[in-house]
Structure formats: structure tokens, C-alpha cells
Amino acid sequence: MKKRKTSIILFLSVMIIILSSLACLGSSSLSINDSGSSVDAPLYKNADSIDMNETDKENLKVDLFGYEETLYLNEIDVRVTDDTKAVAYEEIENALIDENWRYEYAFISEVWRNGDHLLYLYILDNLSSDEINELSRSYGMKDLEPGQTLLITYLVDTAQPLPNATQTFAEESYHQTLTAEVEQMTQEIIESTQQNIEHATQTSVAAVQESESMAQTATAIAPILEQMGTDFEDENSLPDAMYIAREDPSRWDLTSKSGWLHIKGRYVSHSDEDWITKNVFVYPLEYTNISIIARVDADMFRDNQSVWLALSPSTYKTVGYTVELGIALERNEGRKVYAWGCDSDSCGSNSMDYKFNDQIQFTGPVYLRLDIQGLSYTFYFSENGVDWIYLGNIDGFSAGDNLILAAGGGNSWYKEDEFDAYFDLLYFKPISSD
8 A cells, every 4th residue: 555655656746747847848839819810830849938028028029020010910939948940940940831831031030921921930049148138138038048049939910900009099189189270370370470481591591501511522522432432343453441241252252253343142141140141341431422333233043132232330240220222133023123221220121111122124234323411311223324213212310331232142941052243333422412
């Protein structure tokens, strides 16, 4: 009888240990509870869930995936594992394919689609002490250890938009204040007429003075800007102030195509240290009110491959506070010219603060032109460098002052694929006035 009691106690102890271990592991799938769809997203099983409050979760969503992606029904899962990224990703990828998810593209994170549902997969490998400290301070994540792998899965139902609380409040406020505003309008117009006349006179004088100042500055810096440019005509044609960030000498040259800077582009992912853009040509700028003109070409053959120029605060290790203009290959459209701007610490490819694109209607190289006037950035492209086609404009934020020339992109299924990208020239010209 005593042996039987001991056996029962031992059995119960083992069961408690097993159940406790299972409780520490996260669930095996992620779903949107309020959505009418039954679509689930597979999760990595051999991982522990990270507890976060709702405010921290919302901040994490916006910072990683952009505000626009939070305007639909969504769920997020954050977990950590001692396994490497390669081991975890292989299991997740196989599960996604088996459950009818299909790869879309990769930028800050990988994006997969299943009908109206998008799945964003962000993996941070081999956590450092600094990264753990930042995750704890910014999002309240606890119990992380150096060397672990952080897995963030974000599921969005694009068929289920959430109510826009800001818009609803604005509509109500508008109706409540409309009568009062109308009553005040007549008196305000009468009182401001004289002020407007005086202000218009002062503005006109200031505009003339500003125009004259710009013209004088343009005349003064024109010779300097001319010396800053290059035609990449020989092995010593890189400007003295230009340097190469994350250089791989085997994947760029000035000789394989005479008169061109040649870069071998490859797959890019800013969430993976091994796949951040390499051979980034960085040219610090000191002047505003200038046009930057480059002629580019590329032998692109996969979606999202691109060659571009950009303004960045650093070396394009992230896309925060950056504007970019380039050409790319896009599914169902072919070659296109594009421009975008990110006025925060980070932006996802679907949540840039500004975004423009247009199909290229001609073959061969493309002239790109970026006009910088204070906090205004205007984008153009051309077939001949004379007849410019307007693409778009960004106003109101300060991008970095490092000019970037780079190439990369593609498909995570073919990470080792390389393509040839070229810069034929790089010119700088002053903008005298509007």
C-alpha cells in the first residue's frame, strides 16, 4: 500500500512538471478573435510567450509595421526561444506554406498573404544586451537573455477596417462648432482686412529679398557644385568626400562598364544584420537649394530589385528620416520609378509616410532628379535629362544630409541572386529661386 501511494505521488509530480512546461510555451497559432474569418497564422512552438500590456503592444505595432497597418482588425504575438533564427524560420516557413500562406515580399519584415489576411514576420536573432535593454525600456519586455531569438508575428485582416476614432471625433466637433464659427466669420474678416494688406506688403518684400539672396547664393556655389559631380570615367573618379559603408570590394567596380559605377545588388532586409544593404556610397552634403541628378540603369530580373539615390542621416542601415528616389522592377507592372519618405525612426514598406511611383514608358537608362529646397523635396525622372516628368513632392520634415547611392532588393526565396546596377553620372546644380 505504501509503494502504491509513493507511485501515485511520483506520477502526479511528473504530470505537474509537464503541464508547467506546456504552460510556459506559447500557443501554436495566432488568430483574430473578432474577425469572421477562420484564418490562423502558425507560430513557432518551441518558444515562450512574452507578456506585454496593451499600450506597449500598440506602440510596438506602430514602430515596427507603421500606423496604417493598425487601422484594421489585428493581433500580435511576441515570443522568445533559445533556438537560432535558422531553426525557427525553417519550421515557420514550412507551416506557412502548408497552411496556404504565400510569400509577398520582405523589407523591414517578411510579409505573407492568405486571402485578405497579411502576416508580418519579424525575427531578431542573437539578442545583445543593448537590444534587450532597449526592448525592456521601450516596450516593457522582460526575462530576455543574450543570445536568444525574438519572434514577432503580426496578423492583419485587411477586409475589416477599424473605426477611425479621430475622424469620428472631428466630425462631431465640426457640427458642434459650425454655428459659432459662422457667427464669428464676418467680424474676423473685417478686423483682419487691414492686417492682411499690411502682411501681404511685408511678404512681397520678403519674397523679393529671399529670391535675390537665393540668386546670389546660387551664383556663388555653382562652381563648387560643378566640382562635386562626377562622370565615373575611370578608377579614380569617386569624389574625394565620398566613402563606402559596409564595403564588399568584390561586388563593385568602375571598370566592368566604361564610364559607369557598377554595383552588384542583392536581397536586402533591414531586420537581419547579414542582409543590410552593402556597398552603400555615402556623400555628405553641405548645401541646400540644389538639384541632384543621376543617370541609372540595372539588369533587374526579380520583383523589388532596385537602384536608387537617397538622403539619409547615416549610412542607410535603417530607413528612418530618409527620402529615396529610384527605379525598380515590380510584379505585374515591370520597370517603375518610385520615391518615398519616412519621417520617423522606422517605416515598413507598406507604411511609408509618403509614397509615389509611375511606370517607365521608355527603355534604357533613366535620369533621376531630386530637388532640395529647405524642408521640401521634389522628385523627377527623364529619358534624356532635359524633359523632366514630375513624380511627387514631400514637404515639412528634415531628411538626413548624407547622399546615398546604392542598389539591392529581390526575393527572400532567392537571397543569393545578384543583379547588375549602374550609375552613369552624378551632377549637382544650384536652384536660384522659384
